[in-house]
Amino acid sequence: MIVAERKPIDEIIGFVKNCKKILLVGCNECVTVCYAGGKKEVGVLASALKMAFMKEGKELEVEEVTLERQCDHEYLEEIRNIIDQYEAVISLACGVGVQFLAEKYLTTPVFPGLNTSFMGVTEESGVWSERCQGCGQCILGQTAGICPISRCAKRLLNGPCGGSTDGKCEINKELDCAWQLIIDRLKELGRLEDYEKLIPIKDWSTERAGGPRKIVREDLKS
Amino acid sequence: MMVAFQKGADGVYVVGCxxxxxxxxxxxxxxxxxxxxxxxxxxxxxxxxERLAMYNIAASDGPRFAEVAREMHEKIKAQGPNPIKGATLNKKAA
Structure with a gap:
């Protein structure tokens, strides 16, 4: 899922400090799972914003709505009939949702309520960590299911660097060395000979280096 | 909890087992x-x-519940009213 966290409240207040009526839009997908932008977080933020305004002797009307997704037309259409009533929108979706909402409704300013962090997993309740950087050319089949692009600080493709000590990364003693994890896992799988196979130079054009990416499926296009 | 403050509560305490x-x-x-x-x-x-607190009290411990209520009351009294109420009243007065 896409993992995000709420922006500092002062930053959010700054976006709408001159408004009297705003729409706060949550998203029922990834950001609900990571407790950043679901229905509950929309309610808490609405309360906090109202109180922050009241404390200054001002009033802020906040309408709350949580859409199934903000990255699909059909769900964003649900606010078409109401969006013009508001001076601004704060979206609690990931950056994708914020942008799609802003692209769709050109006359209302849309502000992000979250900082989108990474694509990752829920390690345990309240703990999320990165697992994928969307490089567009998955090599997990060669690396025992452990991604050196997202989990090695240097994104090395052929073994650990000299900074790997006791299985930990040199940038942070708490951080596992991705290549140590790969080697250990290959050993467990009886596939250590795969470690000897060199991964060729990666074509980074499928990652961000090639600019914004797009996938077109002709069989699905309307 | 947030809504209670938004509605003007000066203090809120949550009581769990x-x-x-x-x-x-x-x-x-x-x-x-x-x-x-x-x-x-x-x-x-x-x-x-500091206007919000959590206490753990056994369901059968009425005296402790009353003690905590008094304690919280004193704590909130010392802090004065919810600043939201103050701001709203000042605005109305102006």
């Missing part, structure tokens, strides 16, 4: 963390996290 004795096993421990989160948020918006 004694730690380790929750019917829902860890419900009261999770509640404690949520209270901590809300306290931080109240600090951030200037309402004051």
């Amino acid at each position: 004694l730690e380790g004795e929750c019917h829902f096993l860890t419900g009261n421990l999770r509640a404690k963390k949520k209270v901590e989160y809300a306290k931080k948020l109240l600090d951030e918006i200037g309402v004051g996290g």
Whole structure:
């Protein structure tokens, strides 16, 4: 899922400090799972914003709505009939949702309520960590299911660097060395000979280096 | 919790069962963390996290419940009214 966290409240207040009526839009997908932008977080933020305004002797009307997704037309259409009533929108979706909402409704300013962090997993309740950087050319089949692009600080493709000590990364003693994890896992799988196979130079054009990416499926296009 | 303050409460306290004795096993421990989160948020918006508290009291311990109520009452009295109310009243007066 896409993992995000709420922006500092002062930053959010700054976006709408001159408004009297705003729409706060949550998203029922990834950001609900990571407790950043679901229905509950929309309610808490609405309360906090109202109180922050009241404390200054001002009033802020906040309408709350949580859409199934903000990255699909059909769900964003649900606010078409109401969006013009508001001076601004704060979206609690990931950056994708914020942008799609802003692209769709050109006359209302849309502000992000979250900082989108990474694509990752829920390690345990309240703990999320990165697992994928969307490089567009998955090599997990060669690396025992452990991604050196997202989990090695240097994104090395052929073994650990000299900074790997006791299985930990040199940038942070708490951080596992991705290549140590790969080697250990290959050993467990009886596939250590795969470690000897060199991964060729990666074509980074499928990652961000090639600019914004797009996938077109002709069989699905309307 | 947030809505209570938004509606003008000067203080709020959440009462859970004694730690380790929750019917829902860890419900009261999770509640404690949520209270901590809300306290931080109240600090951030200037309402004051010290107006919110969590206590653990056994369901049968009426005297302790009354004691905590008095304690919280004194604590909130010392802090004065919810600043939101003050700002709203000042605006009306102006």
